[in-house]
Amino acid sequence: MPQMGVSVAEGTVVEWKKQVGDWVEADEIICSISTDKIDTDVESPATGRVAEIIVAVGDTVDVGVVMAKIATDAKPGEAHASENGVGTGEAAAALEAPGEAGELIGDATDRSQAKRYSPVVMRMAAEHNLDLSQIQGSGRGGRISKKDVLAFLENGGGAEEPPMHIESPYRPDEPAIKRKPKPRLQRVEEVPAQAAAAPAPAAAAAPAGAQPLSRMRQAIGSRMVESLQTAATCTTIAEADMSRIEAARAASKLSYLPFQARATIETLLEFPQLNATLEDGQHTVYNDAVHLGIAVSLGSGGLIVPIIRDAQDLSVEGLAKRIKDIAVRARNNQLKPDEVSGGTFTITNPGGYGSIMATPVINLPQVGILDTEAVVKRPVVITDELGNDSIAIRSMTYLCMSWDHRALDGAYAAQFLSALRKKLEAWPIS
16 A cells, blocks of 8 residues: 555555456556545556556555555466466565556666656657657656656646636526517417326436445545535625626636635635634644645545645646646546645636536534635726716626634634725726
């Protein structure tokens, strides 16, 4: 069982991708494991044939426990000697913590650069005409694995990030000017009762059977219930004019999220009672450092909140790069457990899917979470310097923040949102 971070002591085998007798390449995914932090894939530390699987699916073992054995003296196409043995030569690589058996493939510094790539990686590079020097490896010494290549391909090799918002969830069916007025009264003819009763549409077919929740859904459900039962959750909502952010992002081609994140970080440093954790009755306030959690949707796979540590040191552009990086790695199971713990505040961004208001659940032990919603053009009342009112079309959004009443009061939460709104509405335009 590999070491998945200082805060993780054990893991559960979710699935074996290879069975006894199967051939496996170094860095090829051999099994999937689940911890109390994340689900992730485990790569084979060596090339060979799976000789023995020791830890069964569903079993939980401590870090460092051998989970399987690989016969490294086997050759492709040869029949394996025994499904339970380790091969004729007794040369087997134990699947355990990386850095031990994993070094068999060639991380030694005296080997050539070409030999730092496993056969799987070299084959994928040839198939997709990739320059491996452009791929950042996540292994020891920057070694590139199959998982790194897949992440690079999925990310389009540096393609632009898809927009994380839409302009408005509302669209008229047709221009209002083309609509014809409908008469208030219409003449109807009596029809027989049998003819009047239209057949009811067939109901959607019910699922063949109940499906058990995935381990991640169970973990998410458990944490959400714990939060609602533990925190004294309240939600405060403010409306913000995003017109200046709209103008600022036009040149940078960034989404709204990094701008909102930067403004939130600055506001948290002014209101540190929200940049905090509450655990075992201890309210820990972080006055100088913001470890910002960004909720990342995994689609049907669930939700995860990676942490951007010391986010106060990053510019808008830096935040955009980090958000993109953690989102890609989260969706490719490349996060380490330490990257999803230790946050002081969380931002969730369902507005990217068009929602306009929500009451987010606090990510314990944090005491606050900000929900950024869709930016929608709406008519609003604008007051000029002389106090004259007018109606204008502006890009508006709702800022929805859930907070823990055990740690702070409503006035403090409202002041925080008011300060955040002012920062967004006064954003400098270069």
